[in-house]
Each structure stands twice: as structure tokens, then as C-alpha cells.
Amino acid sequence: MSFISKLLRLGKNASKSLPEQCDYAKWSKEDLVRKVMELEAEKKRKAEDEGDQSDNKPKKVKREDLPEKKRRKKKDKPFDFSKYDTRFVAFKFAYLGWNYNGLAIQKEPTPLPTVEGTILEAMNACKLVPSMVPQDYNFSRCGRTDKGVSAMNQVISLNVRSNLTKEEQQDKNNDDKEIDYVHILNQLLPDDIRISAVCLHPPKNFDARFSCQNRHYRYLFHKDGLDIKSMEEAARMYEGEHDFRNFCKLDGSKQINNYKRNIERSQIIPLGENIYCLDLIGSAFLWHQVRCMMANLFLIGQGLEHQSLLKDLMDVGKVMQKPIYDMASDIPLILFDCKFPEMEWRTADPHNFKSLQSDRRVYALSLDYNLKSTVANIFRKTLCVPTSEIQGRTRINLGDGKGKVVAVYQKMLERGVMDSVESVNQKFRDKKAAKKRRRVPAS
Structure with a gap:
């Protein structure tokens, strides 16, 4: 102006x-x-x-100047779960594990979010569950995967809010009137976690953990520098019931004494473009068992160990304590499938626009990783990075491309050993007893 x-x-x-x-x-x-x-x-x-x-007139207070409690809108009032019935369901889902600190939700904060924690946050946000405490709604998981490990057909079971009364839930003709659990959750979840199906009528006494008949794992690896035939022969030695205490991480908190597990299938199969996988099916697995099994197969494939090593490690009368060795990388491991009794899984309608949106997000994610993989390969070729081994040293293959370089390779059965099962269990009991004594006040 x-x-x-x-x-x-x-x-x-x-x-x-x-x-x-x-x-x-x-x-x-x-x-x-x-x-x-x-x-x-x-x-x-x-x-x-x-x-x-105008001093004596009431002044209009801006909403942002009000205390937080008074600022809340009506829709922010606590959700009244007592007005709704719940129903017991099972969810089938898949996830890429490298962005997560494993499957199971943790009591203490973790560097990365957990898969379960992310799913329960989504369920809590859309008022399917009342809290982030799994014990509040009969929660159970199928196979517990570690940090970095992915899963294609993981299963959880729990009680969730329902649109229907208990009587209406019994009639399968009302299933279409139920909450569209799959679509709602996929709208809230990140693209690398997808709900693929829901079972509205699980079998009687169903439990995602204990009703699982077997678990199917696959460990992917590149054939570079490996004798695939020797690995195929060795892998079949895992089949049958064996004591796998030398192929796992001992956990004193579980107080496990029986380390026998039955492996229904163990074989090396090709997946194309020089990529193979260890294909494993078993009723149950110990902590880090698959990665330890794969680490020993790598040693055999490199010619550093003989196939007989596996039989020696499974003979706990001969090798009573686990030798010290590094387990294989976590990223290539996949919980490929889980087998359950016959169940009615409801998947998203492939012709529905809602499911097409979710599918497109998965396609975009896959394309993104494929393009990045191609760019990374061009990057490697441009820099002429060699694949040959370092002369005078040994690079132990751990499945991550880097491995572990040692000046002199020491045979497995000549190495130092870790604590025995009995020692690990006793140390945990002693620690627990000492902690309990500290809590009891002196008389």
C-alpha cells in the first residue's frame, strides 16, 4: 500500500x-x-x-489453546469393546524379514520393529483387539522366525472384534456380512507385510502353534564355489529323527532336555539362475537350527569338511558339546509354508478393486527390489569385482556373499566347544535363584 x-x-x-x-x-x-x-x-x-x-464478555478460546483432554473430539473417546462380540479366527500372512527384528513381539524395545508388533498395532488401530498385550485375546503363532528371516505362509490365531453375534457367527451364510479383515488390515500394514487369508471357522481347539503338522523352510544360496552334488548327498543325512543339540543355539530359559527332531525331507533343489536352496520339512525346529545345518553344508560344499561331519555332530555320544562355529546368514532363510488340518481359508476376491490395490503394492515392491538388484549387478560388473578367493587365506561361506576370512582353517572336531546342555540349564537356574533371593527382604 x-x-x-x-x-x-x-x-x-x-x-x-x-x-x-x-x-x-x-x-x-x-x-x-x-x-x-x-x-x-x-x-x-x-x-x-x-x-x-468487552473485557466482561466471555472470550472465544481457540481449540489449539485448550488442554489435550478438552481438545479431543467425540470420535477420540475410548472404544467400547463391550458393545461387540468377538470371534476366534486364524490369519495367514507373509512378510519380508530384513526390515524387522523377528516375528515375535518383545517386552523390551528392539532396534527394529517386530512383525507381530506391527500387525497388532494395525489391529489395535482399527479396534479389532483391545490392547497390544497378546495374552488378552488368546493369541498364538505358528513358527517363530528370527531377525532378518522372511515367511510366506505364517499363521496366527486370536480373538478379534466381530460384526456378528455369537449365534450369527455359527451360520456360514453370514460370513459375507463379517468385517473384511483382510482388506482393512492390508490398508494399514506396510507393503512388506501382507495378510493373505482369514479362516473364520478354525477347527475345534485350534492353536496356531500346536495344531501345525509340519513346517517347511527354504534356505537360498548361490552355487559359486560350491560342490552341489556333495551338498545334495550330505543334506539327505539330516532326514529322519536325530539329536540336533550341536545344530542350534542353547537357551537355558527353555530348560530343554530333548533335542531330538524329525526331519521329513532334506534336499538341495535348484531355483534357477545359479540359485539353489536347502529344502527342509520337519514337525518342529530348534532355535537357529536351520542356519546351523546350512553352515555345515557350506563347509562340505567348499571341501573344507567331509560329509561324515554331519553324522559325527548328530552322534551326541561322540560329540557331546557343540563345537564353536558361525551359523549361516539370516536373510536367505524363508519359512516357506506351514501345514495344518483342513481349513477354510477366505482369500481376497481377485476381481475386487480393493484386492487389486493391495496386489499392485506388492507388485511395485517386487519390481523395486528387482530393479535395485539389476542396478547392483551392473555396479559390481562396472567395478570389475572379482569372485576369486584371497590367496593364502580361506573365506568360509556363510551365505551372505562376504563370509568369514581365516588365515588357517581349523577342522570342526578339533575346535573348542561351547557349554553343554546341562551346564547351560544349570547356569540359568542358578541365575534365576540368585535373582529371587535378592528380591526377598532380609528378616
């Missing part, structure tokens, strides 16, 4: 008594400045007078 325009506006609002014939164009600059200052002072006094008259 120009100086003269401002003067005219102020004059109009605050000094209507001025003679109309005032020709401001003929005033000097000093007179004009003085006049503007007088008009502004008069306007300020007028505003203060009006403010004094």
Missing part, C-alpha cells in the same frame, strides 16, 4: 471530521508523516477503548 493510500484509508476510518477540501498532494513530507502518526495513535486509542468495553 502506498504512503498516500495508507493516509487516505486512515483518514477515512479515524478522522472523518477532516475538511473534504484537504489536498494532501500539496502537503510537505514532514506534514504528511506527522498526520499519519496522529491518525495511527487515534486508531490505537479507539481500539483500546473498545477492548475495555
